[in-house]
Amino acid sequence: MTTLPTALPATPPASPRIPAAPTAPHVLDRCRALVDPALREAVGRLHPWLGEMAAYSFGWCEVGGAPVAGTGGKGVRQALAVLGAEAAGAPARTGVPAAVAVELVHAFSLVHDDIMDADVTRRRRPTVWKAYGTGPAVLAGDALFALAVETLAAAPGGPGAVVPLSAALREVMRGQADDLLFAERPWTGPDRVRPAEYRAMAEGKTGALLGCAAALGARLAGAPPSTVAALDRAGRQLGVAFQIVDDVLGIWGDPAVTGKPVHGDLRERKKTLPVLLALDAPTPAARRLAALLAAGGDAEEAAELVERAGGRRAALAEAGRSVAAVERALGGTALREPAVGGLRSLLGFLVDREL
Amino acid sequence: MTTLPTALPATPPASPRIPAAPTAPHVLDRCRALVDPALREAVGRLHPWLGEMAAYSFGWCEVGGAPVAGTGGKGVRQALAVLGAEAAGAPARTGVPAAVAVELVHAFSLVHDDIMDADVTRRRRPTVWKAYGTGPAVLAGDALFALAVETLAAAPGGPGAVVPLSAALREVMRGQADDLLFAERPWTGPDRVRPAEYRAMAEGKTGALLGCAAALGARLAGAPPSTVAALDRAGRQLGVAFQIVDDVLGIWGDPAVTGKPVHGDLRERKKTLPVLLALDAPTPAARRLAALLAAGGDAEEAAELVERAGGRRAALAEAGRSVAAVERALGGTALREPAVGGLRSLLGFLVDREL
Numbered sequence: 001m002t003t004l005p006t007a008l009p010a011t012p013p014a015s016p017r018i019p020a021a022p023t024a025p026h027v028l029d030r031c032r033a034l035v036d037p038a039l040r041e042a043v044g045r046l047h048p049w050l051g052e053m054a055a056y057s058f059g060w061c062e063v064g065g066a067p068v069a070g071t072g073g074k075g076v077r078q079a080l081a082v083l084g085a086e087a088a089g090a091p092a093r094t095g096v097p098a099a100v101a102v103e104l105v106h107a108f109s110l111v112h113d114d115i116m117d118a119d120v121t122r123r124r125r126p127t128v129w130k131a132y133g134t135g136p137a138v139l140a141g142d143a144l145f146a147l148a149v150e151t152l153a154a155a156p157g158g159p160g161a162v163v164p165l166s167a168a169l170r171e172v173m174r175g176q177a178d179d180l181l182f183a184e185r186p187w188t189g190p191d192r193v194r195p196a197e198y199r200a201m202a203e204g205k206t207g208a209l210l211g212c213a214a215a216l217g218a219r220l221a222g223a224p225p226s227t228v229a230a231l232d233r234a235g236r237q238l239g240v241a242f243q244i245v246d247d248v249l250g251i252w253g254d255p256a257v258t259g260k261p262v263h264g265d266l267r268e269r270k271k272t273l274p275v276l277l278a279l280d281a282p283t284p285a286a287r288r289l290a291a292l293l294a295a296g297g298d299a300e301e302a303a304e305l306v307e308r309a310g311g312r313r314a315a316l317a318e319a320g321r322s323v324a325a326v327e328r329a330l331g332g333t334a335l336r337e338p339a340v341g342g343l344r345s346l347l348g349f350l351v352d353r354e355l
Numbered sequence: 356m357t358t359l360p361t362a363l364p365a366t367p368p369a370s371p372r373i374p375a376a377p378t379a380p381h382v383l384d385r386c387r388a389l390v391d392p393a394l395r396e397a398v399g400r401l402h403p404w405l406g407e408m409a410a411y412s413f414g415w416c417e418v419g420g421a422p423v424a425g426t427g428g429k430g431v432r433q434a435l436a437v438l439g440a441e442a443a444g445a446p447a448r449t450g451v452p453a454a455v456a457v458e459l460v461h462a463f464s465l466v467h468d469d470i471m472d473a474d475v476t477r478r479r480r481p482t483v484w485k486a487y488g489t490g491p492a493v494l495a496g497d498a499l500f501a502l503a504v505e506t507l508a509a510a511p512g513g514p515g516a517v518v519p520l521s522a523a524l525r526e527v528m529r530g531q532a533d534d535l536l537f538a539e540r541p542w543t544g545p546d547r548v549r550p551a552e553y554r555a556m557a558e559g560k561t562g563a564l565l566g567c568a569a570a571l572g573a574r575l576a577g578a579p580p581s582t583v584a585a586l587d588r589a590g591r592q593l594g595v596a597f598q599i600v601d602d603v604l605g606i607w608g609d610p611a612v613t614g615k616p617v618h619g620d621l622r623e624r625k626k627t628l629p630v631l632l633a634l635d636a637p638t639p640a641a642r643r644l645a646a647l648l649a650a651g652g653d654a655e656e657a658a659e660l661v662e663r664a665g666g667r668r669a670a671l672a673e674a675g676r677s678v679a680a681v682e683r684a685l686g687g688t689a690l691r692e693p694a695v696g697g698l699r700s701l702l703g704f705l706v707d708r709e710l
Contacts, residue, residue, distance in 0.1 A: 047529040049536060112497060116490035135471035135535065138493055142467060142500070143528040149504050150521035159514030166505035173498040174402040180490065181404060 021341025024349030031079040034092055035099040039078075042100050042151050046143050053132055053140035057107050059123060063131050072123065077102040077213040079346060084217025084231050086339035095217035097155030101165060102213040104148035109172060109209070111141040116180060124259060157220045164219070168212035175204025182271045187279060187293045195276050199240065199318075202273075207239030214343070226333055234329035234343065241322035242350045244315050247272035251303050252312065263299040266306075273318065275302075278311025285309035323351055376696025379704030386434040389447055390454040394433075397455050397506050401498050408487055408495035412462050414478060418486050427478065432457040432568040434701060439572025439586050441694035450572035452510030456520060457568040459503035464527060464564075466496040471535060479614060512575045519574070523567035530559025537626045542634060542648045550631050554595065554673075557628075562594030569698070581688055589684035589698065596677035597705045599670050602627035606658050607667065621654040621661075628673065630657075633666025640664040678706055 022030075043054045055061045059072030078099035085095030113119075114127035115137055121127060129137035152158045152165055178201040182193050214231035223231075249258050250265035251274060258264075265272050278289055289305035292298070306312060326347055330340055377385075398409045410416045414427030433454035440450030468474075469482035470492055476482060484492035507513045507520055533556040537548050570587035578586075604613050605620035606629060613619075620627050633644055644660035647653070661667060681702055685695055 046525070047532045049532050050528065112493050115493050118490075134489065135473075138467050138470050138496075139528060139531055139535070141493075141497075143525065143532075145497070145500060146521050146524040146528060150518060150525065153508075153514070153517035153521060159508070159517060162508035162514060162517045163505060166501050166508060169501040170401070170498065170505065173405065173494060173501060176494055177402040177404050177498075180494070 021345055022338060024342075024345040027083070027342040027345055028075050028079050031082045031092075031099065032075045034082060035075070035078040035096055035103065038096050038100050039103055042104065042147055046147060049136075050140050050143040053111075053128055053136060054107065054144055056131065057111050057128050057140070057144075059125075073106075075103070076346065076350065077106050077209065080210060080213035080235055080343070081217040083339045083342045083346075084214035085221040086217075087214075087231065087335040087343065088218040088221035088223035088227055089336050090221030094221050097151055097158055098161065098213065098216035098220050101148045101152035102209060102216065104144050104151065105165070105169065106209065108141045108144035108148065109176075111137055111144065113176065115141075116176070152216070155220065157222065161216050161219050165212060165216065168208040171204040171208035175201045175206070175208070179205055183269075185271070187271075188290045192279070193271050193276055195273065195280060198271070198273050198276055202240050202243040203236055206243040207236035210239040210242075211235030227335065230329045230333040230335070234326045237322040237325040237329065238347055238350065241319045241326065241347075244273050244319040244322070245351050247274055248312060248315055248319075251275075251306065263303050266299040266302045269293075269296075274306050274311035274315040276311075277314040277318075278306040278309035281309045281311070281314075283309050319351060323347065376700055377693060379700040382438070382697040382700055383430050383434050383704075386437045386447075386454065387430045389437060390430070390433040390451055390458065393451050393455050394458055397459065397502055401502060404491075405495050405498040408466075408483055408491060409462065409499055411486065412466050412483050412495070412499075414480075428461075430458070431701065431705065432461050432564065435565060435568035435590055435698070436572035438694045438697045438701070439569035440576040441572075442569075442586065442690040442698065443573040443576035443578035443582055444691050445576030449576050452506055452513055453516065453568065453571035453575050456503045456507035457564060457571065459499050459506065460520070460524065460564065463496045463499035463503065464531075466492055466499065468531065470496075471531070507571070510575065512577065516571050516574050520567060520571065523563040526559040526563035530556045530561070530563070534560055538624075540626070542626075543645045547634070548626050548631055550628065550635060553626070553628050553631055557595050557598040558591055561598040562591035565594040565597075566590030582690065585684045585688040585690070589681045592677040592680040592684065593702055593705065596674045596681065596702075599628050599674040599677070600706050602629055603667060603670055603674075606630075606661065618654040618658050621657045624648070624651075629661050629666035629670040631666075632669040632673075633661040633664035636664045636666070636669075638664050674706060678702065 039058075040060075043051050043058070046054055052061065052065045055065070056063060057072075059068070059070045061067050081099035081102055082092050082095040085098070086092055110122065111128045114122060115129045115134055119127055120130045125131075127137075128140060132140070149162060149165070153162050155161075178197065182198075182201070185191050185193050211232040212235070214235040215228045218228045218231050247265065250260065250270070250272060251263055253260065255262050255264075261267065266275070275289075275293075279286055279293075285305050285308035289302060289309055292302055292305060327344075330343055394413075395415075398406050398413070401409060407416065407420045410420070411418060412427075414423070414425050416422050436454035436457055437447050437450040440453070441447055465477065466483045469477060470484045470489055474482055475485045480486075482492075483495060487495070504517060504520070508517050510516075533552065537553075537556070540546050540548050566587040567590070569590040570583045573583045573586050602620065605615065605625070605627060606618055608615065610617050610619075616622065621630070630644075630648075634641055634648075640660050640663040644657060644664055647657055647660060682699075685698055
């Protein structure tokens with residue numbers, strides 16, 4: 001076992017034979033190949049109609065059930081669960097029930113979030129509610145949720161893991177609730193959304209499930225509480241960093257890469273971190289931004305003012321602090337290679353996107 | 356311990372000092388008083404906005420959070436859980452975490468079902484989605500679901516009870532899916548809904564959670580598998596009987612009592628058991644009913660034809676068979692008084708309504 005250094009850049013490892021860290025695509029492919037059969041077996045236990053909607057949400061089939069080639073999402077959560085088990089010294093398969101559970105929970109939350117946010121496309125296809133109707137999509141999400149809990153609870157060591165999973169879910173829903181409520185609050189004044197509230201929302205909505213995924217893998221591996229807690233912290237901060245990078249891309253990302261319109265989040269008047277940090281700056285650009293947003297002004301001009309008020313830079317600095325927190329969490333406890341290398345590769349893959 | 360007789364009317368008890376069976380209102384009140392503080396404590400752990408929607412769904416407050424007097428629903432599921440624990444020889448409080456979990460699950464399913472069925476009122480108030488919006492109602496239901504799982508999993512003996520709860524939920528969702536799909540199927544011909552399919556739907560949608568409630572209470576009491584299974588069977592058949600009686604009331608019930616319009620379920624063209632059984636009868640009235648329904652005809656005339664084709668009588672006979680199955684389940688195993696008397700009182704209360 002190797003205790004890794006707590007700061008970047010990595011100091012030379014204590015062990016002479018640490019294998020090279022696997023690349024993120026390799027990690028994701030390996031974990032997908034391991035988890036996919038169990039995930040499909042679980043979905044196969046659903047009512048056929050609900051199973052079709054679930055399979056559609058995973059990108060496995062078209063409306064009507066015709067199979068399609070394709071992998072759906074990146075599968076980050078299942079990879080975190082498998083790597084969590086391996087980092088705790090267990091074989092990869094130990095993390096599979098946790099991986100299935102977190103992928104099912106993630107699918108459930110996407111299906112329901114798309115209803116809440118009235119989003120009509122996801123991964124360039126109609127969302128489940130758009131394709132099947134709102135009521136059926138509510139039910140399909142519920143069934144995915146129940147299946148996730150059942151899968152985890154039925155696994156060896158799983159019953160004790162249900163409380164952390166459901167507690168994480170309560171946090172996810174708390175974050176989603178705050179996100180929905182943020183939309184109704186003003187840009188400025190005493191009721192404005194503070195950056196600290198945004199961070200708490202992002203940690204709940206995105207971080208809690210990523211942390212839970214890695215921690216559940218370690219739990220099923222019988223890891224001590226300190227290891228479970230370190231992986232939970234690492235996953236949470238990874239989620240926060242990912243969310244902030246997503247916010248930056250939502251304003252300045254290349255539409256050809258993000259699949260979203262230029263300045264999309266500003267057009268939709270989303271309260272994202274770069275904007276909130278810009279509004280908090282004591283600068284003329286910040287004051288002009290506040291006036292522009294209050295008047296419902298042009299998105300391109302708003303993006304320019306967010307940048308001039310330092311919102312983009314400050315947001316990326318925040319993301320950097322979260323990345324450093326991931327590194328501290330991964331380095332501060334006894335975790336096994338090459339799984340930790342895999343976790344670091346995922347971190348880079350998720351955060352170091354086209355900025 | 357007293358093994359009760361397997362058939363009605365009850366033969367004299369073997370023990371000389373069996374207390375008189377409590378009445379259903381007394382049972383419901385006692386269980387509510389016991390469970391209510393724990394239920395409110397659990398709901399208090401939610402995000403405040405989600406907690407308000409949850410409290411509204413329980414009938415504890417108005418939109419905005421102002422408290423109201425009133426008890427909301429009957430609380431049958433919490434009573435089944437408490438009586439299940441007592442019937443297995445444990446004190447009532449042993450069943451409380453199961454009672455809280457099943458009430459939370461029931462609330463979740465009502466909030467989501469009202470979205471799926473586009474119902475605008477429940478218990479003479481706007482439904483949650485109507486009062487708060489569809490997206491928030493989806494989220495409030497999800498949060499109630501997660502809270503239910505967390506509450507049960509955190510209870511003494513609870514982790515082992517999560518699999519049966521989530522398996523029951525999968526059945527509930529299977530039943531709800533079939534119910535939604537029934538609406539799209541024809542009244543007659545090879546694709547018609549058969550009475551046996553209806554029974555399976557009702558057992559899933561209504562019976563599974565009632566059975567689970569009673570069984571979970573016994574599980575937390577450490578009851579042997581035969582006791583748990585008997586209570587599960589009793590609750591399931593109680594659910595089926597209740598659903599059939601509800602169907603009969605949905606056509607012939609007094610609007611002043613049911614709060615629903617006369618012949619309401621026929622106006623809404625619901626595929627309920629009396630209609631399906633009537634259509635299956637080889638009589639001229641059944642053929643005229645089929646033609647009338649295909650033509651979208653008058654609800655009063657349809658009710659008359661269902662009755663003449665024997666649908667009402669056959670449905671009530673089915674309900675009677677389910678009641679007998681409840682009695683067999685309660686009588687065929689070692690269960691304690693006065694809890695079994697309480698279960699019988701509930702059975703009578705739920706099934707023997709204004710017919």
